[in-house]
Amino acid sequence: MATVSIREVVKKFGDLTVMHGVSIDIADGEFVVLVGPSGCGKSTLLRMIAGLEKITAGTVSIGGRVVNNLPPKDRDISMVFQNYALYPHMTVAENMSFSLTIAGTPEGEKKSRVAAAAEILGLGPLLDRFPRQLSGGQRQRVAMGRSIVRDPQVFLFDEPLSNLDAKLRVAMRAEIKSLHQRLNTTVVYVTHDQVEAMTMADKIVVLRSGRVEQIGGPLELYDDPCNRFVAQFIGSPAMNVLPASCRDGKLVLPGGAVLDAAPPALPDGAELLVGKRPEHVRLGGGGVPARVKVVEPTGSETCVLADLSGRDFVCVFRDRMPVRAGDAVSLSFAGGATYFFDKDTELRIR
Secondary structure, eight states: OOOOOEEEEEETTTEEEEEOOOOOOETTEEEEEEESTTSSSSSHHHHHHHTOOOEEEEEEEEEEOOOTTTOHHHHHHHHOOOOOOTTTOOOOHHHHHHHHHHTTTHHHHOOOOOOHHHHHHHHHGGTOOGGGGOOOHHHHHHHHHHHHOOEEEEEESSTTTTSOOOHHHHHHHHHHHHHHHHHOEEEEEEEEOOHHHHHHHHEEEEEEETTEEEEEEEHHHHHHHHHHHHHHHHSSSSEEEEEEEETTTEEEEEOEESSOOOOOSSSOEEEEEEEEEEGGGGEEEEEEEEHHHHEEESSSSSEEEETTTTTTEEEEEEOOOOOOOOOEEEEOOSSSOEEETTTTTTTTEO
16 A cells, blocks of 8 residues: 655646646545546546656655656556456456566465455456456456456556446446455546546545646535536536526526525625535425426436526426426525535635
8 A cells, every 4th residue: 555646747748738737645545536527637647647658747656756757567556447458368367367477476376366356356256267258347357356466555447437337337336445445555546427436435636627626525525616617517417507696685597586595795786606406406485486397207306407597407306296397386595505606717605
């Protein structure tokens, strides 16, 4: 196990800068998820930690040692790729032990390490099979087993579940989290799926356009986002955001509807953005008039898409709501948290 320290890291491809002075501290044994939209730089940052991309400026340290100029094999890390990267002509056991074979590890130690990893991952009956004989989930476990046998200081995961179906992704999320708890090793995990990030991470790093937007625990980012981007990226369905203005101590939408939520301490006439999570909206209660567009019952909850002052607005109700498309309803903002953002900078108004 080891700490990972990323200090003012810059990455350029020619004249294009894709990482703009990123700094992140990862504690020993911590499970950190890098999350953000496609193109935000999360995989590039992971590849720089692994030594697969050169660092233009700044430093990356693993276990207190600066590794900028070390090749991947000398960094004591192990990486699990999105496409598994298994050798098709090798059995499961041979794939898992390949790095040990290259390192000249004695045969007895090699077999014991493979057996221990196979037991952890439930791969014992599959050791003599070839990758083509395995399901997607089994292949992913083999790729994880190949990393475990190396006993690295840091595990790196690059969107390892993106090729799996939805049900298997949920199962594999639990397996990876359980594996981390058993091994208590440092993990840096890349995903574009914020649900994965929320359910697996000790700490989440939200990236956008090569910059860190916010770092914190899953619930910290959910409950206390620093700006509109984090507020809408963390949480599914995403937070609703509406333009409004402060008038006579009230929040007024562009169409003239008044929100039943107290405004922040801003001058009269000030314009801002109002955020409301779908599950914090209530039906009725003399709220804002809206019209139902789509109703999506899932059994455990009801998702309602409504037209509110000409904008799509999503609500999630735990109860089974007796509403249909076309119904006129009122939506109350009085319950749960209401968030405010600066109209121009989109930073949180606290």
